[in-house]
Structures are given as C-alpha cells and as structure tokens.
Amino acid sequence: MKFAISYSTASLGVDPEHMVAYARHAEACGFEALYMPEHVVLYRGAVLGSMELPPDLPLVDPLDALSFVAAATSRILLGTGVLLLPYQHPVVLAKRLATIDVLSRGRMRLLTVGLGSLPGEARAVGVDFRSRGRRADEAIDVLRLLWSGGAEGVSFHGEFFDFDDLCSFPKPYGMTTLPIHVGGSSRAAARRAGQRGDGYFPGGMLSPQERATQLDMARSEAEAAGRDPGALEYTRWASISMTRERAEALAAEGVTRVVVNVTSTDRAEQQDEMSALAERFDLPCDDRQR
Template sequence: MEFAVVASSASGRTADPEWMSAYARHAEACGFESLVLVEHAVMASEYASEYPYAPSGRVELAADVDIPDPLEMLSFLAGRTERLGLATGVLVLPVHQPVVLAKRLATLDRISGGRLRICVGMGWLREELEACDVPFTARGRRANEQIEVLRKLWAGGPDGVSHHGEFFDFDHAVSYPKPVQAGGVPLHIGGHTPAAARRAGRYGNGLQPLGLAGEALADVVALMRRTAEEHDRDPNALELSLGHLVTKINADRAASLEAQGATRIVLAASDTGDLEQAKDELSACAERLGL
C-alpha cells in the first residue's frame, strides 16, 4: 500500500515556491509515496456546470485562488526533492494538445528520474473546456485519442509514428526524449462514471474513482477489469487509488480500503495555509500509518 498527499489548492499556497518546497520535502521525509497537484486552466466566476462531487453541485474553491500549472510546479519540485513521486490528480486531459503534452511529460519524467505519475480526468467545468476551445460533449472521445497519441509517441523510434484520427492527424512524428519509465509515464484515469472505468480498463495504468464507495465502487472496479480482459490486457496489472483525508486516515481505515482493492490511498490535505500546521498534520498522519 502506498500513500499519496494532495496539496490543497484552497490553501492558496500551492503557487508559493518556498512553501511548496518545504511541504514537499517534509512529505518525502515522512515517507509518503507522492505529492499530487490538481489542474484547472481557468476557473469561472459564474458557471452553470454542476460539480459532481458535492451535494450542492458547487465546487468549494474560490475562482481567484492561485492554482499553478501542475506540470510546471512538479518540474520545480523535482529539483527540490530526491525520491518523492510527482503526480497530478487530476490533469484535465481534453484541454491539452497531446503531441506537445507527450514532450512535456517525457521531459518531466526524465528530469525527475522516472518519478512522474499522471491521473487524468475529462473535466466537469464546461466553461473551462469551452474557454480552451474544446467541445464539452466530445471530451471523452478526444481523451481516448489523446492517450493513444501519447503512447504512440513515447513508443516510437527514429523513423517516427503516424496517426490519423478524429481530432489529431500527423505522419512520421519523432518525439524525444523518451520517458524513463518502461512503457511511458503511467496514466491513471480519474472519474466516477462507467466511461471512466472502461477508459481505465482499455487505456490506463489504473483507476482513481472519485466520490464512490460500497457497491458503486465495486461496480466500476469490476467494469474496469472486464474491459481490460476484453482488450487482452492484464486486469491484475491495473492499480486502484482510493481517497481519504490526511487528518482522518488511520491504520484501520487504510486496511478497509486495501480490502476493497486499493493499492494506493490518495490523501487530501486540509486547507490550512500555515506551513507548520500543514507539516504537523503530515507528521501525525505518517505516525498513525506507521510510515
């Protein structure tokens, strides 16, 4: 079992380089597997979209809070840490151009010594995707093709690769450097829908189901595994990342999540902007878990 920490965007400190450096180094010293950053290219001061992970349908995050580009910040933190995994949770995949993204992810994996893990989502905020000129209703099809493009470019040799799809079209493209990790950067799928489970089974290295528990969780995990088998992939090679809170998790709760199939627990940090309090919460969490 591995334990990752999601740095709180609501704290307003995730764009502060010195704050994040100290926080990341402390997470590493405590024995956490990775540090996770979220992404929003833009927020919206007014929006009609429904946030699916809160009963109110509204995201509990101010539109004007600092949310840095996660890949830029993770690149910076790669130079401030030695062993700590670097992850997103989630990268809004449809807003990215995959040929460019393939180079960015491979470069980050290379400079970090193979410490990168990407969890991608389709995006819930229609206004964000439309601001990036991405049709909201096509985001799932676009993301499937994006993952295909990423994997082709990472696997391709000096003769290049070609792709002719619905959204992207190119011939003889050569992309170097390659990721350090065999098979490319691990791509996990975040989401709570059957589509997310099928995407993880067909294309992903794992699933991070958001906001699900009990029978609903078991159903999406089973669907992921069936889909993997249908596409001649090993379902036992797929990871399952489940969520909890830094301040609430303990050994018994971790064991319960492991019994549900979790290979990683992704822990949401509290919203405190006080660095010493944030570090103390990590230390107490690590002690409870025996890290």
C-alpha cells in the same frame, strides 16, 4: 498500500518556499508521491457538483509546479489529480511529460488524467464539451505511440489528431512509455481505465456498491481488451487522520494507494499531520523524522 499527499494551491497558496517545504517534508516522511490538480481557467458561475468555484482561485499549472517540486526533492514521485487531458494537445504534452520524467530521473510516474466537468473551460480552449471523452481516448493513444516510437517516426490518423512520421524525443527515463491513470467518478471513466489505463482513481461521493461496481467494470474491460486486470492500480482519496482499521477496509476493497490532504491552515501543523500519518502507518521515513 501506498500513501500519497496532495498539494492544491487553491487552499495552500502559491508561495514557492511553502510548496518546497511541504514537498520535502512529505518526502522525508515517506510519502510515495505528491499530487497536484488542474483547472486551465475558471469563470463566474463555474460549479463543481453543488459547489460554486470562486473565479480567483490561484490554481497553478500542475506540470510546471511539479517540475519545480522535482528540482527541490530527490525521491518523491509526481502525480496529477487530475490533468484535464481533452484540453491538452497530446503531441505537446508527450514532450512536456517526458522532459519532466527525464529531468527528475523517472519520477513523473503518477499521471492521472480526467475529462473535466466545466463546459465553460472547454469552450475557452476551443474543445467541444460533448466530445471530450473520445478526444481523451485518442490523446492517450497518441501519447503512448509517441513515447514508444523510434527515429523512423510514427503516424496517427484519428478523429481529432492526425500526423505522419513524427519523432518525439527524449523518451521517458528508462521506459518506453509512462503510466497513465484514469480519474473520474463515472462508469465511462471506469471503462476507460480498464481499456487504456494503468490505474483507476475515482473521486466523488459514490456509494460503496457503486465503487465496487465501477472497479469490477474497469477490471472486466481490461480483461476484454487483452490486458492484465490484476495490474490495474486502484487509487482513492482518504483522510489524513484515517485509522489502521479504515486502511485495512480500503485494502480489502482492492485499494492500492490512498491520497490524503492536510486539514490545517497552519504550516507547522500541516507538517505535524504528515508526520502523524507516517508514524501511524510506519512509512519509510527519513532518519530526521524519527
């Protein structure tokens, strides 16, 4: 099982020196990837589940922030948890993601996309909240089409996106397309992951039975679509203080990657938390961390 770590500026701040130090320490500890979340805009009264979001949370653009992190690191992969795909135009997004991947020499490899759950956020960018699932499905198809297309151009005619003979270069680093993981805690998200995703990253407070049902659903949808269900990665959130027994239990559920958050507000203690997990699970640490 692989271990990744999240950095949310909502709780950890936007100080660039801290962000770089955090990412470099995670890399030195042997974490596979650094994930960042997205909200395009917030507003008074925005609620996620039962929690009202303060409208002044300093949430940076994850792709801009990840490109900044990439310039200060050399190995750690870059991930989103999650990028709100219905609020991005896939023609523009294809160029942005390929650019980051090329400049980071192939590290923009854990893109996780979701639909978003704030109706006001959809309204702010002119997207019909009820259609965002269909819009995301088309966007995934457009991204892969543009990345795989050659100099002769590619065409697409859908409900939301329509174009002829477009060429999008540069291509992802050494690949014809970037992996796209699907996030979300609904059965619709599980079906989307199976039909179109390279991985499934459910969040939320789901029962063990519902998690198992959704994973089975994702794999069944992959098989029905002629895709290899065994190739579908399964990512879950976990505690940074998790035990080996908990990790083994998650692995038994089919989990291939966990993403953790630091709990301390003290920067030195945050690094200690990362180092402790790395030591507990024998991550491939930089010699400086041994």
